[in-house]
Amino acid sequence: MLPGEERVIDKDIIYICPFNAAVKGKVFITNYRLYFKNTDSEMPVTLDVPLGVISRVEKMGGASSRGENSYGLEITCKDMRNLRFALKQEGHSRRDIFEIIFKYAFPLSHGMVSCAFTKVCVLFFCSGCQGVPNSEWRITFINKNYELCDTYPTILVVPYKATDEDLKRVATFRSRCRIPVLSWFHKENHAVITRCSQPLVGMSGKRNKDDERYLDLIREANGTTKLTIYDARPNVNAVANKATGGGYEGDDAYQNAELVFLDIHNIHVMRESLKKLKDIVYPNVEESHWLSSLESTHWLEHIKLVLSGAIQVADKVSSGSSVVVHCSDGWDRTAQLTSLSMLMLDSYYRTLRGFQVLLEKEWIGFGHKFASRIGHGDKNHADQDRSPIFVQFIDCVWQMTKQFPTAFEFNERLLVVILDHLYSCRFGTFLYNCESARESNTVSLWSSVNSDTSLYINPFYTPESSRVLYPVASMRHLELWVTYYIRWNPRIQHQSPVEQRYKELLVLRDQYLKKLEELQLSDSTPSSTHLTNSSTPNAATPNQHITHLQTPF
Known part of the structure; x- marks a missing residue:
């Protein structure tokens, strides 16, 4: 125990x-x-x-x-x-x-805490963007007591020319006061990914000059003529949100910006989609209608739309244009898009440690509602706030690792372990809705992962620091993640991971090399000199054997 x-x-x-x-x-x-x-x-x-x-x-x-x-x-x-x-x-x-x-x-339904173990210091990652602060971007501590936005982290990066008073005024025009802030900075072309929530336009089409000027400062920071705003929602949903005081950036108010809708559906659609997927994979998989049943869940279609949106963000930033990403409140689809595009653009986030930083920053720090979306400790299983947004993100990451098997330092096992402990409540990493809700430090999942990193290393990993990954977001190239979704069905014969076989071959190779080195040392002794000199001219030397053995691996 x-x-x-x-x-x-x-x-x-x-x-x-x-x-x-x-x-x-x-x-x-x-x-x-x-x-x-x-x-x-x-x-x-x-x-x-x-x-x-x-x-x-x-x-x-x-x-x-x-x-x-x-x-x-x-x-x-x-x-x-x-x-x-x-x-x-x-x-x-x-x-x-x-x-x-x-x-x-369901401890919350009984007035208990949802984590039962000893509280220790959480492993905290602070990953400032390389090259920041600079003449275009500055660090602000205006949110150090969560007074500006209680679902944002305490440290924010904002346009250099924007004062803290400007930030306060902009916050009044953004849902939940989640103003546009920096997520990622391109070191070469200075384009950025910023994230926020929807503007509070409402049915009357309200405007806010401070918000309009603030977005223009983001555009001016790298000198582009147009700022691209990616609204993750379908157009019809964004229009409907006007009825509840939300909305989107209109052309008249934001003349130096281009608005693009990405057509990613809301948390309720995703919840129903995963429920349908569960119905077809457990306890029985119906072979005769498998493809049509899988299609009816629309799960892979949603994966495609999320990946497609992230590709558009990454491509725009890579070409030198800054972007703003938001959905409604900026903590679900927004987190998916910013973190996936950062994985595509930045090889650091494709390392084992970098991926941990990415989750801490874009998901935990910026307030994805883990407690509400997972329903930690709550008996209300039909809660409308529950949704598999983070599961969907991890699925997208898995799709990328399948398409780029040498680009990621971590393996599939890490992704499964993360999802297992998303639910387990053993660690505090995914327990809370936001940083300010952490009343005390808890055990971190990363302390466990980093205690034996060999379990999570991809042996095929080949670092490529400047490569941008553009996965194919096509139904022909996307797969159901059988290792995760159907792992409880013993009738499905799971193949051994190829990574494990590769590791075994590497161990075998090292054993042969060690034996050959021992032979080489023994051949260099005086007693063996005569035998070596009298050998036939075509006899292979130990070094030649070593070279031959290294070639296939």
Whole structure:
């Protein structure tokens, strides 16, 4: 067990396995996980489910239930699994287990904290853009007490000519006071990626001269004639937001800007899409209608639109034009677009440490609502705020690693581990909605990852510092991430990762090289000189053997 983990209850139980017959065993519930182990067969059957992964727990059957294994519990998980357990009706076993799971899986509904372990210092990354501050951009501490915007980080980078008083006035015209601030700076052409929320235009078409001037300062910082504003939403949604006081930048008010809508749908559409995907991959995969079923989920179509939007952002910045990226509140689709475009533009973020920095900065620091989107510790499984926005982003990253297998220092295992702990609540990294909500420091996922980086290194990685990656955002080139979405189905025979085989070959190579070096040393001793000199002219030397062995790897 983990430090701080304590056993709460254990009971005899039957696991209703969707792939085999019912399995008798014992369930152990701690303040962190549900663990099941079989007791009635030679083949081991185990389940290890962090309680934070549980989305819903329901009782099945009643006192009058007479069918075999019809009385028990059904558990719906956030990681594509559904689990069913049967219990005996006598002895209140079901009630005891139900109450314990409900208490520890949904601690917020019981006035408890959602992380059960020792609090230590969080691993904090501060990644200032290279080349900043300069004559065009400055660092401001106006938000040091979260007074300007409570969902932004304390340190912001803004146009050099914009005063702190300007920032306050601009904040009044942006949703949630999320003003345009710097995310990434191109060292060579000085184009930038900035992020914000929608302007508060409303039905009356309100204008704000300070906001208009502020966006012009972003444009002037690198001398481009036009600033491109990428609105992640479909046009019709942006227009509809005017009814609730939001909207978009009109041509009349922002004459030096070009507005582009990226047609990425909202959190509700994404939630329903992933739900449909779960229905077709667990517990059974229907072979005869697989392609049509997958198409009906629209999941890969959404992946395509997000990737396509990020490609447009990266291409515009690479060509020397600055951009502003926003959606409605600037913490969902905006984070997807800025972080993916930065992965395409900047090789640093494609390293193991750089990717951690990217998530800390663009997702955690800038206030993606992890607690609300995942529903940490909350029993309300039907909450309309829940949505797989971060899962979708990680899927996009995986698509890029498939198309550029040598461009990323980290491997697929890291992406799966990140998503596992997105739900587990073992670490504080993804527990909160924003930086200001962190009342105390918690254990960081990165401290665990960095304790053994060899597990997450891609052996094919070849650093290319200046290369911009442009993935193909086409349905013909996108794939369902089977390793993640269908990993719980034992009927799907997963292939061993090619990276693992490659690592094994590298180890074998090193062993051969070591033996050859030993032979070379022994050949250099006086006793072997005569044998070496009398060898045939065509005999290969140890060095030639080494060269030959190195070639295939």
